[in-house]
Amino acid sequence: MEATPQFLGRNMYGLEDYSADEIMYILEASKAMKEINLRQYKKIPTLRGKTVCTLFIEDSTRTRMSFELAAKRLSADVVSFAASISSLQKGESLQDTIYTLGAMGIDLYCIRHSSPGSPQLVHKYSQKPVINGGDGRHAHPTQALLDIFSIWEHVGNLKGLKVTIVGDILNSRVVRSNLIGMKKLGMDVTICGPRTLMPPNMDKLFGCRVQYELREALRDADIVMGLRMQFERMTEGLFPSLEEYSKHYALTQETIKFAKSDALIMHPGPMNRGIEILPEIADSKQSIIVEQVANGVAVRMALMFLILGGKL
Amino acid sequence: MTTLIKNGNVYLNGKFQTRDILIKKEKIQKIARHLPEKADRVIDASGKHIFPGFVDLHVHLRDPGQTYKEDIVSGTRAAAHGGFTSLCAMPNTDPVVDNIATVDYIQRRAKDLGSAKVYVIGAMTKKSEGLEISEMATMKSGGIVAVSDDGGCVQNAKLMLNCIRYATNFGLPLVVHAEDYNLAGKGQIHGGKVSSRLGLTGLPSLAEEVIVSRDIMLAENNDARLHIAHISTARSIEMVRQARERGAKISSEVTPHHLILTEEACLSFDTNTKMKPPLRTEEDRLACLEALRDGTIDCIATDHASHADFEKVREFDHAPFGIIGLETAFSALYHHLVKPGLLSLERLAEALTDAPARVLDLPPAMLKAGLPADLTIIDLEQQTHFSPENILSKSKNTPWLDQKLWGKVLYTFLDGRITWEDPDAQIS
Numbered sequence: 001m002e003a004t005p006q007f008l009g010r011n012m013y014g015l016e017d018y019s020a021d022e023i024m025y026i027l028e029a030s031k032a033m034k035e036i037n038l039r040q041y042k043k044i045p046t047l048r049g050k051t052v053c054t055l056f057i058e059d060s061t062r063t064r065m066s067f068e069l070a071a072k073r074l075s076a077d078v079v080s081f082a083a084s085i086s087s088l089q090k091g092e093s094l095q096d097t098i099y100t101l102g103a104m105g106i107d108l109y110c111i112r113h114s115s116p117g118s119p120q121l122v123h124k125y126s127q128k129p130v131i132n133g134g135d136g137r138h139a140h141p142t143q144a145l146l147d148i149f150s151i152w153e154h155v156g157n158l159k160g161l162k163v164t165i166v167g168d169i170l171n172s173r174v175v176r177s178n179l180i181g182m183k184k185l186g187m188d189v190t191i192c193g194p195r196t197l198m199p200p201n202m203d204k205l206f207g208c209r210v211q212y213e214l215r216e217a218l219r220d221a222d223i224v225m226g227l228r229m230q231f232e233r234m235t236e237g238l239f240p241s242l243e244e245y246s247k248h249y250a251l252t253q254e255t256i257k258f259a260k261s262d263a264l265i266m267h268p269g270p271m272n273r274g275i276e277i278l279p280e281i282a283d284s285k286q287s288i289i290v291e292q293v294a295n296g297v298a299v300r301m302a303l304m305f306l307i308l309g310g311k312l
Numbered sequence: 313m314t315t316l317i318k319n320g321n322v323y324l325n326g327k328f329q330t331r332d333i334l335i336k337k338e339k340i341q342k343i344a345r346h347l348p349e350k351a352d353r354v355i356d357a358s359g360k361h362i363f364p365g366f367v368d369l370h371v372h373l374r375d376p377g378q379t380y381k382e383d384i385v386s387g388t389r390a391a392a393h394g395g396f397t398s399l400c401a402m403p404n405t406d407p408v409v410d411n412i413a414t415v416d417y418i419q420r421r422a423k424d425l426g427s428a429k430v431y432v433i434g435a436m437t438k439k440s441e442g443l444e445i446s447e448m449a450t451m452k453s454g455g456i457v458a459v460s461d462d463g464g465c466v467q468n469a470k471l472m473l474n475c476i477r478y479a480t481n482f483g484l485p486l487v488v489h490a491e492d493y494n495l496a497g498k499g500q501i502h503g504g505k506v507s508s509r510l511g512l513t514g515l516p517s518l519a520e521e522v523i524v525s526r527d528i529m530l531a532e533n534n535d536a537r538l539h540i541a542h543i544s545t546a547r548s549i550e551m552v553r554q555a556r557e558r559g560a561k562i563s564s565e566v567t568p569h570h571l572i573l574t575e576e577a578c579l580s581f582d583t584n585t586k587m588k589p590p591l592r593t594e595e596d597r598l599a600c601l602e603a604l605r606d607g608t609i610d611c612i613a614t615d616h617a618s619h620a621d622f623e624k625v626r627e628f629d630h631a632p633f634g635i636i637g638l639e640t641a642f643s644a645l646y647h648h649l650v651k652p653g654l655l656s657l658e659r660l661a662e663a664l665t666d667a668p669a670r671v672l673d674l675p676p677a678m679l680k681a682g683l684p685a686d687l688t689i690i691d692l693e694q695q696t697h698f699s700p701e702n703i704l705s706k707s708k709n710t711p712w713l714d715q716k717l718w719g720k721v722l723y724t725f726l727d728g729r730i731t732w733e734d735p736d737a738q739i740s
Binding site: 093094095113114115116117118120121135136137138139173176199200201202204205 | 509
């Protein structure tokens with residue numbers, strides 16, 4: 001497998017910039033990468049001499065580790081920059097941070113930031129390719145790619161698959177990226193959550209179905225994805241109690257019956273067991289939640305490989 | 313000193329007519345089809361358009377206190393560059409203009425060093441905190457033309473009612489920035505399709521509309537003069553229309569950006585598309601345009617709000633709200649609305665001159681013998697390039713940065729003296 005020129009030096013801000021064929025090509029590359037991850041010696045020399053910077057302006061240990069492992073397994077040098085937005089506000093601006101890092105010779109940035117659009121800013125300041133590792137509530141394309149990859153591995157043909165995503169849609173970048181990617185690949189997506197956590201116009205914007213009633217939303221689903229319910233939404237007056245939320249929107253043995261009997265269960269993590277998903281569902285044999293994490297490394301390897309132009 | 317401007321298309325009595333204008337000292341002496349007089353300075357304005365100096369009811373001069381963004385000198389120079397000769401300075405400076413000393417400072421400094429006439433709008437509440445009525449009457453004796461808490465909005469309806477009664481008592485109009493803080497929340501852009509798409513927190517139209525509705529009721533009940541600043545939604549406009557039909561003394565202004573751009577512009581994450589009120593939907597934009605055409609909206613105001621690069625060029629949700637507008641207003645409106653036939657040049661001229669002057673009882677902004685020679689000469693056949701070097705404001709935060717737009721201000725005259733002269737313009 002070889003990195004084709006069409007990916008070279010490109011940014012991954014979001015899946016809207018990639019065609020269905022290109023997304024499928026990334027999945028193919030991810031498959032090759034996954035094979036490397038299963039070897040005894042999990043390393044190939046393809047990105048030797050390249051430097052990847054993980055720039056995390058919002059906490060996320062898991063995603064950062066996944067990006068770092070991906071880069072290391074391709075033999076790139078990795079530097080990490082972690083800062084909180086508050087420290088960035090007091091001291092150096094994002095612009096100055098990028099100028100400083102750029103002077104050290106970075107070839108690719110992987111950024112996580114609470115502000116939508118910040119990957120574009122990083123590219124503007126650095127003129128280097130940028131992979132978006134999550135920008136506010138806007139996009140999280142590598143998560144969507146790993147979700148789609150995980151489904152593809154299990155089911156094969158993606159076209160026409162019925163996917164139901166349940167939870168805090170308003171605050172979810174994972175949903176937005178998945179909606180774009182899944183739609184491009186011909187999947188049929190329903191999103192579900194209380195109306196206070198549902199942004200307006202989602203159906204028109206993303207060509208999905210919007211449901212406020214969980215059982216209706218789950219009916220005949222091939223794939224069921226739960227989303228993390230964040231406690232702070234309660235103090236924002238968006239719902240009254242976790243108990244009430246759970247009663248209406250949790251994935252339980254009773255509610256999951258409305259989906260197909262062999263439906264795959266997914267969750268981008270970290271999970272609140274007992275709130276949006278019950279342990280018996282999270283740990284059931286239909287659950288591929290742990291696989292998703294493993295696939296995350298493979299997908300991120302594939303992207304770095306394609307963007308920086310490696311050879312296998 | 314006399315100046316003779318020959319053969320211009322002069323905006324007179326609502327129409328453009330070929331005329332000569334003779335300026336003597338600070339006043340217009342004569343306007344006629346053909347003036348044989350000799351003058352110290354002669355400008356051939358053949359093929360050019362001559363407007364009364366533009367009037368902007370809504371400018372943030374940032375002086376005192378934030379002069380790294382703008383000051384009275386740079387702000388009024390920017391005004392002159394855009395064809396403006398009169399502007400109203402909003403009170404959200406540091407300190408806030410809630411006292412006669414600050415009113416006095418701005419007026420003196422503008423008089424001594426400014427390139428435009430500056431009228432001061434005083435704060436409606438002390439420090440614009442929305443808690444206690446400001447010393448409106450004292451400030452009125454010092455020359456303020458209206459009161460406003462612009463940038464913020466009095467949330468307490470009872471206090472607003474008192475502001476309305478008190479201001480009216482002293483003959484002061486009230487200028488309202490309509491925004492309900494709870495509905496607005498931490499909103500970044502219009503609450504609609506683009507905010508849903510980008511995951512940016514939305515500023516819903518309702519945040520504006522509930523205050524417009526409230527303040528129209530409060531003002532109408534007290535026969536007060538209320539001016540809605542930067543109106544931006546179709547429903548706000550509808551409420552203003554109905555109130556005016558009932559005879560209420562409600563006026564409003566619209567900005568060039570709300571007439572030209574929509575929320576779609578925010579898809580670029582360009583922070584120069586971030587302002588309050590936010591860029592709305594195409595439906596709202598068309599409603600603004602229609603209301604400007606039919607006179608429901610009285611006038612155009614820029615809401616010129618400078619911010620330094622280090623503040624504005626950054627992550628979208630950490631950048632401050634606001635864009636500059638004095639220099640781009642005419643060209644942007646001419647280029648995007650008049651040239652394509654969506655707005656008449658006559659209505660644009662009116663909405664930038666005498667219409668705003670009438671809203672706040674400023675001196676008439678028209679070309680007439682005996683009036684101050686405040687005017688601007690514009691070439692519609694030339695483009696202006698809004699490069700950072702060509703922008704005179706201290707800040708460059710405009711969505712039209714680096715664009716070339718039709719319409720070029722060749723000269724601006726203030727009280728008979730030239731405050732802006734394009735480098736390519738030629739005086740004979």
